[in-house]
Amino acid sequence: MKKEDPKESKQGAILKAAVELFEGRRFDEVKLDEIAAAAGVGKGTLYLYFKNKEDLFAQLAVDGIDGMTERIHEIAAMESAYKERLFLFGREFADFLAKRHGVMGVMNQVQSVPVDKVFRNHHDRMIEAIHELLQKGMDEGALRNDFQVSELRCALVGPILLKIRRAARVGEAIALKALLEFFWAGAAAKRKKGQHD
Amino acid sequence: MKKEDPKESKQGAILKAAVELFEGRRFDEVKLDEIAAAAGVGKGTLYLYFKNKEDLFAQLAVDGIDGMTERIHEIAAMESAYKERLFLFGREFADFLAKRHGVMGVMNQVQSVPVDKVFRNHHDRMIEAIHELLQKGMDEGALRNDFQVSELRCALVGPILLKIRRAARVGEAIALKALLEFFWAGAAAKRKKGQHD
Amino acid sequence: MKKEDPKESKQGAILKAAVELFEGRRFDEVKLDEIAAAAGVGKGTLYLYFKNKEDLFAQLAVDGIDGMTERIHEIAAMESAYKERLFLFGREFADFLAKRHGVMGVMNQVQSVPVDKVFRNHHDRMIEAIHELLQKGMDEGALRNDFQVSELRCALVGPILLKIRRAARVGEAIALKALLEFFWAGAAAKRKKGQHD
Amino acid sequence: MKKEDPKESKQGAILKAAVELFEGRRFDEVKLDEIAAAAGVGKGTLYLYFKNKEDLFAQLAVDGIDGMTERIHEIAAMESAYKERLFLFGREFADFLAKRHGVMGVMNQVQSVPVDKVFRNHHDRMIEAIHELLQKGMDEGALRNDFQVSELRCALVGPILLKIRRAARVGEAIALKALLEFFWAGAAAKRKKGQHD
DNA sequence: TATGAATGAGGCTTCATTCAT
DNA sequence: CATGAATGAAGCCTCATTCAT
Numbered sequence: 001m002k003k004e005d006p007k008e009s010k011q012g013a014i015l016k017a018a019v020e021l022f023e024g025r026r027f028d029e030v031k032l033d034e035i036a037a038a039a040g041v042g043k044g045t046l047y048l049y050f051k052n053k054e055d056l057f058a059q060l061a062v063d064g065i066d067g068m069t070e071r072i073h074e075i076a077a078m079e080s081a082y083k084e085r086l087f088l089f090g091r092e093f094a095d096f097l098a099k100r101h102g103v104m105g106v107m108n109q110v111q112s113v114p115v116d117k118v119f120r121n122h123h124d125r126m127i128e129a130i131h132e133l134l135q136k137g138m139d140e141g142a143l144r145n146d147f148q149v150s151e152l153r154c155a156l157v158g159p160i161l162l163k164i165r166r167a168a169r170v171g172e173a174i175a176l177k178a179l180l181e182f183f184w185a186g187a188a189a190k191r192k193k194g195q196h197d
Numbered sequence: 198m199k200k201e202d203p204k205e206s207k208q209g210a211i212l213k214a215a216v217e218l219f220e221g222r223r224f225d226e227v228k229l230d231e232i233a234a235a236a237g238v239g240k241g242t243l244y245l246y247f248k249n250k251e252d253l254f255a256q257l258a259v260d261g262i263d264g265m266t267e268r269i270h271e272i273a274a275m276e277s278a279y280k281e282r283l284f285l286f287g288r289e290f291a292d293f294l295a296k297r298h299g300v301m302g303v304m305n306q307v308q309s310v311p312v313d314k315v316f317r318n319h320h321d322r323m324i325e326a327i328h329e330l331l332q333k334g335m336d337e338g339a340l341r342n343d344f345q346v347s348e349l350r351c352a353l354v355g356p357i358l359l360k361i362r363r364a365a366r367v368g369e370a371i372a373l374k375a376l377l378e379f380f381w382a383g384a385a386a387k388r389k390k391g392q393h394d
Numbered sequence: 395m396k397k398e399d400p401k402e403s404k405q406g407a408i409l410k411a412a413v414e415l416f417e418g419r420r421f422d423e424v425k426l427d428e429i430a431a432a433a434g435v436g437k438g439t440l441y442l443y444f445k446n447k448e449d450l451f452a453q454l455a456v457d458g459i460d461g462m463t464e465r466i467h468e469i470a471a472m473e474s475a476y477k478e479r480l481f482l483f484g485r486e487f488a489d490f491l492a493k494r495h496g497v498m499g500v501m502n503q504v505q506s507v508p509v510d511k512v513f514r515n516h517h518d519r520m521i522e523a524i525h526e527l528l529q530k531g532m533d534e535g536a537l538r539n540d541f542q543v544s545e546l547r548c549a550l551v552g553p554i555l556l557k558i559r560r561a562a563r564v565g566e567a568i569a570l571k572a573l574l575e576f577f578w579a580g581a582a583a584k585r586k587k588g589q590h591d
Numbered sequence: 592m593k594k595e596d597p598k599e600s601k602q603g604a605i606l607k608a609a610v611e612l613f614e615g616r617r618f619d620e621v622k623l624d625e626i627a628a629a630a631g632v633g634k635g636t637l638y639l640y641f642k643n644k645e646d647l648f649a650q651l652a653v654d655g656i657d658g659m660t661e662r663i664h665e666i667a668a669m670e671s672a673y674k675e676r677l678f679l680f681g682r683e684f685a686d687f688l689a690k691r692h693g694v695m696g697v698m699n700q701v702q703s704v705p706v707d708k709v710f711r712n713h714h715d716r717m718i719e720a721i722h723e724l725l726q727k728g729m730d731e732g733a734l735r736n737d738f739q740v741s742e743l744r745c746a747l748v749g750p751i752l753l754k755i756r757r758a759a760r761v762g763e764a765i766a767l768k769a770l771l772e773f774f775w776a777g778a779a780a781k782r783k784k785g786q787h788d
Numbered sequence: 789t790a791t792g793a794a795t796g797a798g799g800c801t802t803c804a805t806t807c808a809t
Numbered sequence: 810c811a812t813g814a815a816t817g818a819a820g821c822c823t824c825a826t827t828c829a830t
Contacts, residue, residue, distance in 0.1 A: 010815095026306045028225035032800065042816040044802080053800070108302055108362065109223045120366075151356075151375045158355030159348075165305065169317075178348045186383020229825065239791040241827080250825065420700040422619030426804065436812040438806080447804065499699055502756065503617045514760075545750075545769045552749030553742075559699065563711075572742045580777020601794095623821065633795040635823080644821070 011049045014039040015063050018056060023102040024168065027057065027109070058115040061100075061107040065122045068096045072129035082142035083184060089133060090160065090180045097164045098174075105165075130157065137187075144189045156183050208246045211236040212260050215253060220299040221365070224254065224306070255312040258297075258304040262319045265293045269326035279339035280381060286330060287357065287377045294361045327354065334384075341386045353380050405443045408433040412454050417496035418562070421451065421503070452509040455494075455501040459516045462490045466523035476536035477578060483527060484554065484574045491558045492568075499559075524551065531581075538583045550577050602640045605630040606654050609647060614693040615759065618648065618700070649706040652691075652698040656713045659687045663720035673733035674775060680724060681751065681771045688755045689765075696756075721748065728778075735780045747774050 017038035021030050032053060036043045050056040075089050097104070107119050134152050137143035143152065159179045167174045214235035218227050229250060233240045247253040272286050294301070304316050331349050334340035340349065356376045364371045411432035415424050426447060430437045444450040469483050491498070501513050528546050531537035537546065553573045561568045608629035612621050623644060627634045641647035666680050688695070698710050725743050728734035734743065750770045758765045 024306070025308050026225070026303070027223050028799090029308055031798090036817095043800090043818095044816050045814085047801070048814070102306070105302055105306055106223070108366075109221070109299070109306070111222045111226055147375060147379055148372065150369075151372055151379060154356040154359045154376060155352075155379050158357070158359035159351040160355070162351045162355035162358060169305075172347075175345065175348055178344060179351060182344060182348060182352050182383055186379055228823090233792095240793095240825090241791050242789085244826075245789070418700070419702045420618050420697070422617070423702055425802090430813095437804090438812050439810085441805075442810070496700070499696060500617070502760075503615070503693070503696055503700070505616050505620055541769060541773055542766065544763075545766055545773060548750040548753045548770060549746075549773050552751070552753035553745040554749070555753060556745045556749035563699075566741075569739065569742055572738060573745060576738055576742060576746050576777055580773055619820095622819090627796095634797095634821090635795050636793085638822070639793070 010039075010041065010045070014041065014046060014049060014056070015060055018060050019099070019103060022057075022060065022106070025102070027053075027106050032056075054110065054112050054115045057103070057106065057110070058119050061103050061119050062122045064096065064100055065126050068093070069122070069126040069129045072126070072133055076129070076133040076136050082137050082140055083188075085133070086137065086156075086184070087177075087180050089130075090156070090176060090183075093157070094160050094164060094174065094176050097161060098168070101161065101164055101168065127153065141189055143187050147187075152187060155187065159183070207236075207238065207242070211238065211243060211246060211253070212257055215257050216296065216300060219254075219257065219303070222299070224303050229253075251307065251309050251312045254300070254303065254307070255316050258300050258316050259319045261293065261297055262323050265290070266319070266323040266326045269323070269330055273326070273330040273333050279334050279337055280385075282330070283334065283353075283381070284374075284377050286327075287353070287373060287380075290354070291357050291361060291371065291373050294358060295365070298358065298361055298365065324350065338386055340384050344384075349384055352384065356380070404435065404439075408435065408440065408443060408450070409454055409457050412450060413493065413497060416451075416454070416500070419496070421500050448504065448506050448509045451497070451500065451504070452513050455497050455513050456516045458490065458494055459520050462487070463516070463520040463523045466520065466527055470523070470527040470530050476531050476534055477582075479527070480531065480550075480578070481571075481574050483524075484550070484570060484577075487551070488554050488558060488568065488570050491555060492562070495555065495558055495562065521547065535583055537581050541581075546581055549581065553577070601632065601636070605632065605637060605640060605647070606651055609651050610690070610694060613648070613651065613697070616693070618644075618697050623647075645701065645703050645706045648694070648697065648701070649710050652694050652710050653713045655687065655691055656717050659684070660713070660717040660720045663717065663724055667720070667724040667727050673728050673731055674779075676724070677728065677747075677775070678768075678771050680721075681747070681767060681774075684748070685751050685755060685765065685767050688752060689759070692752065692755055692759065718744065732780055734778050738778075743778055746778065750774070 014035065017040075018030070018035045021034055021038055032046055033043060035056070036046055046056065050059060071092060072089060075085050075092070078085050078088075080088075107116075107123075110116050110119070130153050131149050134143065134149050134156070138145040138149070147155075159182070160176070163174055163176070163179060166172055211232065214237075215227070215232045218231055218235055229240060229243055232253075233243055243253065247256060268289060269286060272282050272289070275282050275285075277285075304313075304320075307313050307316070327350050328346045331340060331346045331353070335342040335346070344352075356379070357373070360369075360371055360373070360376060363369055408429065411434075412424070412429050415428055415432055426437060426440055429450075430440055440450065444453060465486060466483060469479050469486070472479050472482075474482075501510075501517075504510055504513070524547050525543045528537060528543050528550070532539040532543070541549075553576070554570070557566075557568055557570070557573060560566055605626065608631075609621070609626045612625055612629055623637055624634060626647070627637055637647065641650060662683060663680060666676050666683070669676050669679075671679075698707075698714075701707055701710070721744050722740050725734060725740050725747070729736040729740070738746075750773070751767070754765055754767070754770060757763055
């Protein structure tokens, strides 16, 4: 009980320090010395938990994705009206991206094949979760079903990602609600007269 | 006249070589040696045309953006139906991103303040051009005007960017038309009966 | 009595593991982690028995030398014909080298002054024992006495060392007998007719 | 003419500096910084001429061996009495070892397979040259032919190597002549009466 | 203008050593 | 006595940048 925690908390501390150092900076701009210092551990300690710098960043990227994936499944399984679930997802996903988009951006640059594969694995699982959420919307008759799910996903996620990125850079306020409403306007199934969501 | 051309072609050759080397790789993964070799020039020559590595990448990012900006203005000024102009933009913009999204991704990571500012300058001008295109759509009554232009831009560009990125990675075919239709479905102004675009 | 044994056996286990790991590898190629693992003890335990890495290797080199020295004295004191004693020494010394030449080779590289001195001490004692053996041969009239003892030692030991080394590398069979016979052919005192060894 | 020389002289300077720094020290004790400084070049320059530290040391070991090999062939081809040629070889080989035995010693420890192979290649060629010299002695009737050449080689070279090593350590004078005479005493073919060399 | 040999700052990484348990 | 997680000094090596030609 005592033993397990410090170990995880040490690795966790490193990852936490790394995410922050990493936001808005290139892979090569972040030095392992910095990370070690920020995490309050020795440089050598990093190598007890990570194979090398790239591995550290891969785990950084993976870390959190899984949590989000889990959360999406939860949201999809909720009982509330579909639009509510969708908007809830939008908000939580935006929060997630706000914290991770820097790391994700770098991972999209990473070449190193083995590292990349691990990341993609987890990333794909998250995408599948989103697909599930959208598929459910179609099955429930809440979303139009004359588009591919993957197109809907792009239409939903793409704008959020772009907005978050620019917000991070320019400091623009994130009019998330508007983006979601726009998506809804285009994606909601055409109800027969008299209906509304 | 004669002098200018070889110079530009040499600088152009370097940039061309660099873009390709850079796609899908991190800033630090691409070595100046490689670029020089690929461009068929000596290593020292790079410094005749670029202040340093970051400057080279900044110009790389800028290069092409201006052309795209110009093109957007042209498209916006065309006489055809708005939907056609919009879709034309979508196609050309997707082509542009397909070639540049790697570089753009890295630029979004670059920290170096002065370099960044140059890039952002040009980037912002391109964004303004897109705004102009969308604004025109509203003014012409083709697009709904109950959203901010910047939101519409995200809704239009975000999905394309996301799709392109994934396509580059997974090799998925790009169902660009579907994305554009989806945007149109949500963004087109509700016409009174009897209208069409 | 009971206490002494496990301790020695632990130290012995470490040394035994180290000799093997060390054969044919450089000082810096052998990691203390390896030694600890091979010896079946914790890394920290090494420091209970040895001051540091160099000390461990010094003891490694010393370990065995003393036994050999002792044995040479025994052989020299035997009653058998001198040639027999000489050849017995040759065989046992070759065995000794076969197990240790790697370690000895590294010790010949070691710079660290204090460590070196300890090794040289023991090494010199072994050389003296060989000198004693050879001197006895001269005194008994079995070896020619128109050469310095130290030259004879080189002539006897040098070829064996060289042979052993190459054998270790190439896997050549060790024609030890031939080498000893050659030495004997050159070093045996010219007998007056009718004598034999 | 001007170009060729500096290049070779630079690589030569590095090797020269390295041999000296290396004598009597372990592989890991010699730092590349030292070598660069001693050679009067920048650290990075080392990597223009050598793949890495091990490669540098391999070339160090190889460098000179080839010269010695060549020289042995020359000596073997001389017209003088065989004993003279043999002793000439002895002296020059001793000189060679005096300068290189440290390096050779380390090479005998090196594990790294590819590097090792290169060294062994050249080393074997030198051994073959010695064999040639000794074979010639047998063919000319100067050396006894009831021993294998390789045994004679050990008997000749082993003592020299041992002597040189100890001399380097203790500062003992090298009684090379005595060693050679001893070898000759044992290895010279028994002449029929009235003959002498 | 063009080159590429030379450089050296600085990063990643290793590993001997320590020390709290 | 025994351990092995943690450490950080220090080395190898890379690579952007310079400069003599």
